[in-house]
Amino acid sequence: RKEVEQDPGPFNVPEGATVAFNCTYSNSASQSFFWYRQDCRKEPKLLMSVYSSGNEDGRFTAQLNRASQYISLLIRDSKLSDSATYLCVVNDATGANNLFFGTGTRLTVIP
């Protein structure tokens, strides 16, 4: 079983749409959760950390449900520049900072 599972998509949405991505993780001891963004042929970059209380950064909202081991990312008012692959990332709780990555969900925002 993969440590982190997410729907690979692709998601094709019009500009201005709201889109939600979900992922589940298998290690209940994981303590840190993130969404990273990866543009085509580029390195991953941190989009936002995910906190138990939920957190928002502009048009982006992340939620964590520890009981269900479920993480979500909501993007409101999608822009063309949001087109990318979104990676759900969870740490391994060993005391190092090893990260487990989902396979990524590809988003294309269409004019």
Added chain:
Amino acid sequence: NAGVTQTPKFQVLKTGQSMTLQCAQDMNHEYMSWYRQDPGMGLRLIHYSVGAGITDQGEVPNGYNVSRSTTEDFPLRLLSAAPSQTSVYFCASSYSIAGGRMNTEAFFGQGTRLTVV
């Protein structure tokens, strides 16, 4: 501020050749790691280091060696390249989560696209 610098960006190797992928960071991060990214697989951890002189294996360590003689550098060595090692390799660094740090951001190098023929 260079961040994480990886070289080379592209490499073609013949089966059986060896090479070293270089990674350097200038953020004084304790933790460094190497991942490979393959289509449909996500990023998978090869080796990691929590500080100079300390290295350990990740999910997919076979065929690779690492060393960490300084805080800044974490090279990845392919001992005898195989076609199965064709992939995109990313080096990453972050502050250690030791001491209670949480949600430490990982910074990635630009990646090395390796093809083994």
